[in-house]
Amino acid sequence: MSESPLNHLPTPGVDDAEHSQSVSSQRTPIWKKILRDPQAAIALAILAVIFIFGALTPLIAPYGPNESNLSMVNAPVGTEGHLLGADESGRDIFSRLLHSINTAAISALIGTSVALVVGVAAGLIGGYFGRTTQTVTEWIFALLMTLPGVLLLIILMPITGGDYRSTMFIFGFLLAPGIYRIVRNLVVGVKNELYVDAARVSGLGNVRILGRHVLSVVRGPIIIAAAFMAGSAISVQSGLAFLGVGSTEIPSFGAMIASGFRNLYIAPTQFLWPSLLLGVITASLVLLGNSLRDTLEGSKPKASKIGSAPEVVEKSTEVELEDPEAILSVLDLGIAYPGVDDEVSEVVRGVSLSLKPREILGLVGESGSGKSQTAFATLGLLPPEAVITRGSIRFDGQELLGLGDKGMRTLRGSAIGYIPQEPMSNLDPSFKVGAQLVEGLRSSSGLSRKEAKERTLELLERCGIADPERTFNAYPHEISGGMAQRVLIAGAVASRPKLLIADEPTTALDVTVQADILDLLRDLQEEFGMAILMVTHNFGVVADICDQVAVMKKGEIVERGKTERIFSDPQDPYTRMLLDSILDEDSVREDAPAQLVEGGRS
Numbered sequence: 001m002s003e004s005p006l007n008h009l010p011t012p013g014v015d016d017a018e019h020s021q022s023v024s025s026q027r028t029p030i031w032k033k034i035l036r037d038p039q040a041a042i043a044l045a046i047l048a049v050i051f052i053f054g055a056l057t058p059l060i061a062p063y064g065p066n067e068s069n070l071s072m073v074n075a076p077v078g079t080e081g082h083l084l085g086a087d088e089s090g091r092d093i094f095s096r097l098l099h100s101i102n103t104a105a106i107s108a109l110i111g112t113s114v115a116l117v118v119g120v121a122a123g124l125i126g127g128y129f130g131r132t133t134q135t136v137t138e139w140i141f142a143l144l145m146t147l148p149g150v151l152l153l154i155i156l157m158p159i160t161g162g163d164y165r166s167t168m169f170i171f172g173f174l175l176a177p178g179i180y181r182i183v184r185n186l187v188v189g190v191k192n193e194l195y196v197d198a199a200r201v202s203g204l205g206n207v208r209i210l211g212r213h214v215l216s217v218v219r220g221p222i223i224i225a226a227a228f229m230a231g232s233a234i235s236v237q238s239g240l241a242f243l244g245v246g247s248t249e250i251p252s253f254g255a256m257i258a259s260g261f262r263n264l265y266i267a268p269t270q271f272l273w274p275s276l277l278l279g280v281i282t283a284s285l286v287l288l289g290n291s292l293r294d295t296l297e298g299s300k301p302k303a304s305k306i307g308s309a310p311e312v313v314e315k316s317t318e319v320e321l322e323d324p325e326a327i328l329s330v331l332d333l334g335i336a337y338p339g340v341d342d343e344v345s346e347v348v349r350g351v352s353l354s355l356k357p358r359e360i361l362g363l364v365g366e367s368g369s370g371k372s373q374t375a376f377a378t379l380g381l382l383p384p385e386a387v388i389t390r391g392s393i394r395f396d397g398q399e400l401l402g403l404g405d406k407g408m409r410t411l412r413g414s415a416i417g418y419i420p421q422e423p424m425s426n427l428d429p430s431f432k433v434g435a436q437l438v439e440g441l442r443s444s445s446g447l448s449r450k451e452a453k454e455r456t457l458e459l460l461e462r463c464g465i466a467d468p469e470r471t472f473n474a475y476p477h478e479i480s481g482g483m484a485q486r487v488l489i490a491g492a493v494a495s496r497p498k499l500l501i502a503d504e505p506t507t508a509l510d511v512t513v514q515a516d517i518l519d520l521l522r523d524l525q526e527e528f529g530m531a532i533l534m535v536t537h538n539f540g541v542v543a544d545i546c547d548q549v550a551v552m553k554k555g556e557i558v559e560r561g562k563t564e565r566i567f568s569d570p571q572d573p574y575t576r577m578l579l580d581s582i583l584d585e586d587s588v589r590e591d592a593p594a595q596l597v598e599g600g601r602s
């Protein structure tokens with residue numbers, strides 16, 4: 001039966017709109033996500049308390065940072081008027097600590113801001129614009145990276161005049177290459193995405209595209225890096241002050257630690273307070289950075305692919321019994337992905353299927369209904385972030401969930417064959433077609449090279465390739481899409497699998513070729529006695545080739561049955577809606593579409 005492109009199912013816009021609405025309404029603001037992490041919340045609370053004390057310095061510090069009282073030299077903790085004592089010059093330690101907090105805050109602010117402004121701007125420009133711009137920015141930042149960080153800051157002291165703010169300004173440039181690299185790599189990754197192309201085509205200028213589409217991608221990594229850079233700026237400023245580099249007038253943790261160090265045996269607490277505060281601030285920033293990384297980049301739940309024992313989160317109450325005759329039994333399968341809140345949401349919910357030997361089951365449903373996920377779970381090819389939440393997949397009496405990667409590899413390509421949707425992208429352009437088939441056949445069958453070549457040529461001929469020798473010696477770009485699909489079918493059936501999983505095998509092909517490919521699959525199925533799980537969104541394919549149909553909607557099977565029954569007497573409203581949407585070629589509408597009528601009237 002030939003197939004009409006009109007048979008393709010619609011993807012109801014209403015559902016999409018509802019879906020995107022529900023997704024956006026679920027989206028939690030970043031700050032809420034961060035605060036939900038106890039580590040981030042504690043680190044932020046500690047930093048907030050410390051820096052609020054710093055901001056209140058003019059109100060709560062009893063003395064100026066350099067105000068000294070020689071009668072109070074090395075005064076111990078608790079001395080009247082000097083809560084934490086006084087240092088070797090008789091300066092109040094509590095007041096100096098408060099002023100030092102502000103020095104640290106300003107250092108972090110200047111160093112981080114300069115690094116962010118320079119690094120982000122250069123990263124966006126270097127990543128987004130052409131090769132020349134990229135080469136120039138790359139060269140400049142490579143040069144910056146070769147500069148000897150802290151040493152350079154010391155050498156430049158005569159220029160900065162010992163002012164820590166100027167030093168931190170320069171330090172910001174030294175931190176910038178780290179940010180530049182992050183941003184540039186992210187920009188290179190997104191600039192060729194289709195949505196960026198679409199924005200370009202829709203007339204958006206480069207600045208708008210960079211601001212709207214690209215900057216949003218780099219926001220998370222920048223926030224994370226900022227936390228670490230703030231810690232580093234504070235440490236470097238303190239380190240320089242400890243070494244005595246810079247103005248001695250500026251109160252800072254480093255200068256206080258140096259002074260406390262000198263009096264370590266006389267008054268050990270002088271060393272303790274600034275060290276403790278500096279340690280708490282930098283540790284909090286590091287912990288905050290780590291939490292931000294988890295929150296913004298997603299500490300995804302561990303993948304539970306076939307191969308690792310899946311964690312059964314929930315067990316359906318309606319678990320069906322396995323059909324003893326079935327070659328494939330999927331029972332109560334659940335597959336989930338981490339969502340925007342890192343809470344997993346199921347995209348396949350309690351799917352049960354069963355497929356007897358020599359039977360063709362069409363798994364049908366609109367885009368996003370979970371057909372491919374169900375098929376990939378059976379092949380053990382779910383992406384790493386997928387979580388199998390429940391269920392079982394039994395093939396030929398063997399449980400596949402928990403089988404392990406090695407176990408699945410021995411089944412894939414031998415007992416279970418797979419035909420992908422995009423034939424061209426499944427052939428490696430660097431190798432000849434024949435070499436790719438021979439390699440697959442030899443690894444699954446252990447045939448010698450010569451035997452594998454003979455068998456491959458036979459299979460190519462069997463799969464309708466007119467000149468097998470020529471195709472065998474061709475590179476993928478030298479053959480058509482239809483031929484490429486025949487090549488992949490030859491590869492998939494080479495080991496005479498018991499089960500063939502075909503994921504939309506005709507969707508990418510020309511309409512004239514689609515029917516031939518389906519005929520070929522039907523012939524091969526009969527000849528080799530395979531069962532076929534046919535993933536499709538096309539009822540034309542179902543009618544053409546399938547014995548049984550399972551209809552999927554939003555991750556669930558809503559109806560199952562023999563193909564004739566599903567077509568003649570669909571029970572579920574969704575199945576009826578899908579079938580109604582197939583345009584009956586005998587009753588092609590003759591009236592003008594509504595828009596045209598309205599357009600004509602206006």
Ligand SMILES: Nc1ncnc2c1ncn2[C@@H]1O[C@H](COP(=O)(O)OP(=O)(O)OP(=O)(O)O)[C@@H](O)[C@H]1O
Nearest residue numbers: 337347365366367368369370371372373374383537
């Ligand atoms: N890596 C992933 N991360 C998050 N969600 C995913 C991922 N892969 C698939 N999904 C979601 O799983 C759902 C089912 O996808 P699946 O590919 O199985 O749909 P489908 O019915 O095969 O549709 P199509 O015919 O368009 O491929 C979709 O909502 C999809 O967004």
